[in-house]
Structures are given as C-alpha cells and as structure tokens.
Amino acid sequence: MSDRKLLAKQKALVTGANSGIGEGVAIALGQAGADVVVNYVEGDAAANAVVDKIKQFGGNAITHKADVSHEDEVGDMFDRAVREFGTIDILVNNAGMQRDSAFSDMTLEKWNKVLGVNLTGQFLCARAAIREFLRRGVVPSVSRAAGKIICMSSVHQVIPWAGHANYATSKGGIKLMMESMAQELAPKRIRVNGIAPGAIQTPINTSAWDTPEALKSLLTLIPYGRIGLPEDIARAAVWLASDDSDYVVGTTLFVDGGMTLYPGFSTNG
Ligand code: NAD
Numbered sequence: 001m002s003d004r005k006l007l008a009k010q011k012a013l014v015t016g017a018n019s020g021i022g023e024g025v026a027i028a029l030g031q032a033g034a035d036v037v038v039n040y041v042e043g044d045a046a047a048n049a050v051v052d053k054i055k056q057f058g059g060n061a062i063t064h065k066a067d068v069s070h071e072d073e074v075g076d077m078f079d080r081a082v083r084e085f086g087t088i089d090i091l092v093n094n095a096g097m098q099r100d101s102a103f104s105d106m107t108l109e110k111w112n113k114v115l116g117v118n119l120t121g122q123f124l125c126a127r128a129a130i131r132e133f134l135r136r137g138v139v140p141s142v143s144r145a146a147g148k149i150i151c152m153s154s155v156h157q158v159i160p161w162a163g164h165a166n167y168a169t170s171k172g173g174i175k176l177m178m179e180s181m182a183q184e185l186a187p188k189r190i191r192v193n194g195i196a197p198g199a200i201q202t203p204i205n206t207s208a209w210d211t212p213e214a215l216k217s218l219l220t221l222i223p224y225g226r227i228g229l230p231e232d233i234a235r236a237a238v239w240l241a242s243d244d245s246d247y248v249v250g251t252t253l254f255v256d257g258g259m260t261l262y263p264g265f266s267t268n269g
Pocket of ligand 1: 040068095097201
C-alpha cells in the first residue's frame with residue numbers, strides 16, 4: 001500500500017468491516033489517512049482487532065455494532081459517527097451475505113434476509129450518508145466532493161447465478177440503485193460508484209477455495225489465474241474514495257481477474 005495519505009482529514013464508515021473485504025478496506029482507508037468507523041453485526045473481538053491494526057500505524061478508528069438492515073440502528077450509527085468524528089466523507093457499503101437455495105426451495109425468510117441486508121442495508125446507509133453530505137457540502141481543504149459512496153456489488157450484478165437468486169437479485173439491484181443515486185446526486189458533488197469483486201478469498205465463499213479441487217475448478221473461471229485477495233479490492237476502494245478519481249461518477253469497477261470476460265469462450269467456445 002502506498003504511503004501517500006490520499007484520504008488525510010477524511011472520515012469513513014465501512015459496513016461489515018470485521019471480516020474479509022470490509023476488513024481489508026477499513027485498514028487500507030485508515031492507512032491512507034482516514035478516520036474509520038468499523039461497523040459489524042457480530043464478532044466484537046474481530047472488530048476490535050481491525051481498530052487496533054488501524055491505530056498501529058497512527059490512524060484513528062472506532063467500532064460500531066449495528067445491523068445495516070435495521071433503520072433505527074443505522075440512524076444511531078451515523079449519529080454516533082458524526083458525534084465522534086464531526087462528519088462522514090466516505091461510506092463503503094460493504095456488508096453482505098449469502099443464504100443459498102435452489103429456487104423452488106427458497107424460503108421467503110432466506111429471500112427477505114439477503115435482500116434486507118445486501119440491498120435495503122445499502123439503501124439505509126447511503127441515505128444516512130447522503131443527508132450528512134448535503135448538510136455539510138463541499139469543504140475544499142478536505143475533498144473536491146461533498147461525499148463519496150462505494151457500493152460493494154459483485155460480478156453477479158451481471159452474471160446470473162443458479163442456486164443464488166436472492167444474492168444475484170440483490171447485486172443487480174445495487175447496480176441500478178448506485179447508478180440512480182449517482183445521477184441524482186452528482187449535481188450536489190456527491191460521487192457514487194460501485195466495485196464488483198470477482199472471487200475474493202474470504203469467509204463468504206470458503207467452499208470455493210478451501211480444497212485443491214475446488215480451487216482448480218474456480219480458477220477455470222478466472223483468466224488471470226489466481227484468486228483475488230481483500231487487498232485487491234481495498235486498493236480500488238482507496239482510489240474510488242479519493243480525489244484521484246474525482247471525475248469517476250456512477251461507474252462499476254470490476255476487480256475480478258477477468259471473470260466477466262466469458263472465459264468459457266477463450267478456446268473458441
Ligand atoms: P464476509 O462474510 O467475510 O464479510 C461480510 C461482512 O458483512 C461481515 O463483516 C459481516 O459481519 C457483515 N454483515 C453481514 N450481515 C450484516 C448486517 N446485517 N449488518 C452489518 N454487517 C453485516 O464476506 P466478504 O467476502 O468480505 O463480503 C463483503 C462484500 O463483498 C459483500 O457485500 C459480498 O457480497 C461482496 N462480494 C464478495 C465476493 C467474494 O468473493 N468474497 C465477491 C463479490 C462480492
């Protein structure tokens with residue numbers, strides 16, 4: 001990670017930041033100079049460890065336990081963030097989950113749970129962040145934008161996924177929510193973008209990489225020939241949150257080793 005403090009003086013909130021991609025993003029934002037709210041829903045020790053890591057290199061961070069699918073908890077979280085840090089400049093809408101099922105067996109509970117966390121959770125956090133960005137406006141000594149939102153999507157915002165219809169639907173929804181927000185809020189100098197990770201080695205998809213056979217099969221889907229790491233996503237998030245990407249509005253950055261290049265066609269279909 002670069003030593004350039006691209007995010008100096010900025011305040012960030014990362015949801016689902018005590019594991020996997022969110023953990024990597026929170027640490028990278030801290031390393032880039034931001035103060036960070038480390039949101040999580042369970043796992044106090046892991047959340048505290050992320051805060052400790054950020055503090056080890058001189059950053060400032062706090063944990064905040066909240067379920068992003070609950071409106072009151074999201075409201076309390078943003079109130080606390082503004083109380084402790086003065087404002088929020090960056091939201092990384094990262095919290096997400098899978099509850100897989102064949103379509104014919106999928107319960108309404110599994111459907112609602114995944115849509116509630118992955119899509120409604122992003123809506124609730126984005127709305128709270130946007131209200132704060134609009135209240136504060138642009139502070140040129142901090143950033144050229146009034147605020148930045150990064151929506152963690154997935155290659156499954158474009159690739160259909162049998163057995164995971166609730167998850168793929170949530171990610172397809174994130175794409176158009178992100179683009180609609182970006183269109184509506186760009187005139188207010190709020191930048192909204194997405195990141196679509198491919199296969200990243202985290203607890204969400206352990207079964208896809210934890211045996212040599214599973215990994216070999218996964219790699220047939222990745223032209224670049226390796227599984228992704230949280231750091232791959234974290235570097236993209238730092239860039240999208242910084243003024244280095246100031247003219248990037250409403251785009252999804254695919255960080256997927258080429259997974260969306262239809263690798264099945266690489267030998268002539
Ligand atoms: P992970 O399971 O390691 O992390 C998910 C995080 O979300 C955890 O911190 C968890 O506590 C949190 N979370 C879950 N429900 C929550 C809730 N109700 N409120 C607050 N936090 C909640 O998985 P990950 O791979 O790091 O996933 C992070 C994001 O990246 C997700 O949105 C996921 O869909 C997306 N993603 C991951 C991959 C991958 O290959 N790992 C690929 C594409 C997209």
